[in-house]
Amino acid sequence: MKDFTKIEQEVADGVCDFIHVHEDIVKKVEKAMPEEQELLDLAEFFKIFGDSTRIKILYVLSQSEMCVCDIASLLMMGQSAISHQLRVLKQMRLVKFRREGKTVFYSLSDDHIQTILAQGMEHISE
Amino acid sequence: MKDFTKIEQEVADGVCDFIHVHEDIVKKVEKAMPEEQELLDLAEFFKIFGDSTRIKILYVLSQSEMCVCDIASLLMMGQSAISHQLRVLKQMRLVKFRREGKTVFYSLSDDHIQTILAQGMEHISE
């Protein structure tokens, strides 16, 4: 059995050898760090846009309000898949809906969403 | 064995019964659809921001350039995990790096990234 020093053990654990960290930088940035939760929320927020089906749904809804079936036929996907994703978008308040008889019409909940889509599109076409 | 009509078959397949689709809306939006690839790229782009480790890395790099070890100690994560994610960020050209002896310093590749982070933060705190 090999005998580790403290530092060797840290390295073996995959943790950085803190002696060689740039302490000044790390301490400065540490103070500027937001709440852990804020960054987690931010990741969750972007995650919504990080799926092609959801992006497509958001895109078509940016053009017009639409029922589930319209979206499914536009994207050539099953009704169930669309419905599941609409639930996610609903929970995150990216889309809203209104009922008209048997049909449910979905639309973007505010134009902030449209801005973000546009911002992203602008970025990738550079 | 049950005998399906065409429409029953479509429904059984999970495909929407296109007779009940709102054709006017669908046709109009169909014309306004961007290339499939453009939307796929857009989703890929947002996916990068949709992971808490990557968001944290981008955040700390927005404060200062830093070596792998600095990031690992700030996020209290293993060096390997950080290095793997930096590779992703590098491939997507969100970060750049410079070598100084044995140390590699990473930084954001342009301030567009910072803008998007800020935009996202603004959005979730509403």
Added chain:
DNA sequence: TAAACATATGAATAGTTGTTCATATGAAAA
């Protein structure tokens, strides 16, 4: 040149997530 060291990377694993299938729900029409 050999040893030390920061970073990179391949393989394996565990956790997550999107789609499908089957079925439930709830509103309108018969």
Added chain:
DNA sequence: TTTTCATATGAACAACTATTCATATGTTTA
């Protein structure tokens, strides 16, 4: 009230992804 129909949803499965472990790479110092 019964049937029809648009949408919703639980469970199962498949695909993907992040982390860890072990080790490789390439640079510097002894």
